[in-house]
Each structure stands twice: as C-alpha cells, then as structure tokens.
Amino acid sequence: KNEVEQSPQNLTAQEGEFITINCSYSVGISALHWLQQHPGGGIVSLFMLSSGKKKHGRLIATINIQEKHSSLHITASHPRDSAVYICAVRSYNTDKLIFGTGTRLQVFP
Amino acid sequence: DAGVTQSPTHLIKTRGQQVTLRCSPISGHKSVSWYQQVLGQGPQFIFQYYEKEERGRGNFPDRFSARQFPNYSSELNVNALLLGDSALYLCASSFSDMNTEAFFGQGTRLTVV
Secondary structure, three states: OOOEEEEOOEEEEEOOOOEEEEEEEOOOEEEEEEEEEOOOOOEEEEEEEOOEEEEEOOEEEEEEOOOOEEEEEEOOOOHHHOEEEEEEEEEOOOOOEEEOOOEEEEEEO | OOOOEEEOOEEEEOOOOOEEEEEEOOOOOOEEEEEEEOOOOOOEEEEEEEOOEEEEEOOOOOOEEEEEOOOOOEEEEEOOOOHHHOEEEEEEEEOOOOOOOOEEOOOEEEEEO
C-alpha cells in the first residue's frame, strides 16, 4: 500500500463544476503539498499546509491531521484547470517528500 | 525572477551510456532535490543537497550520483544507463533543507534506447 493515496485517479468535469480531489496518507507529516503538473512535465506548487485550510483564487485546500486526510477543491472549474494534481507529504521522520500518483483532471467546455 | 531551470529539456541516450543533468535553483535557495518520475507514477526522491552536502538519498543504485556547486546549482549523473532509467527527472529548490516550500523545474525528459 502506498504511503500517499489519491482519489480519484481520473476525473472529468464540465466547465463550471465544483471539483474535489482527495489525499490520504499513512505516515507522520510536517506538511502537505498540493502540486499541479501540466503535460510536458513542469510542476507548480499550489499549496503547502500543515493545518486548517488555505484558499487561493478558485482553489481551496484543507487538511485534517487527525484523520490524515486532505482535499483540494476547485470551484467554477475551467478547461485551463486540466492537469494532473499531485499530493505530496513531507515525512516527519525523514523530512523527504513522498508523492501520490496524481489525479488526472480534464475539464470540458 | 527566474524560477528553477533545468537543462537539457529532452535527451535521448543509448543503453550503457552516461548522462549528466543540470539544475539551477531559484536565487537565494540553498537546497536542491532530485526526483525521478516514471510515466504514470508520482515522483520518487533520489537526492537532496543542502549547502553542498548530501542530506538524503532515496532507494536508487550507485549508478546515480549528484553534487552541488558553490553557486548552489546541481548536477545529477547516471552511469551505465538502463532502459528503465527512461523518465522525467525533476529538480526542486527550496530555501533551506527543513520543511520549506519546494519549487520545481520543468524537468528533463530522458529516453534510453
């Protein structure tokens, strides 16, 4: 079992829909990152959080440390949001990033 | 400000050859980490360097090596390439080696034939 699990693996949506991507982890962490990867490979850091909730534009990230779970929400989705969204946790013991396998999101007009 | 830059962007090598990948961190960042991302999977940690010292190494064979220079740029070397080394190699920089936000480069896509 992977230390970081994401669901769903693939997600399709119509423009304007509210989207939720989930991340569960099994290790002790000092922080959790949400990353966005477009075709071609480059990764953009969306959020780094260790508690509570963060919001940036149409993106919202929440984390529940007790339940070892985080969610990434996209409100009013747009085709330009189409990308792979990756959850990564920083291990409390090793301080290294452990990545999930990603959620591939496609938003259609 | 320039972000994390990696070179080359694409590379094709033959089995058994050696390859060197380069990474320039964001100005002021002293930590560089390297990751391998095989198609369809999440990135896997290879190395972390901070202040020119190796701070961590992932579960990769000794064919993989890296170093960090006084200007904090870094090189990843892979010897005796195997087909399975074909992947996207990502570099990330951060200000320090402990629990700070990581900024990723565009990656180098290595194909071994």
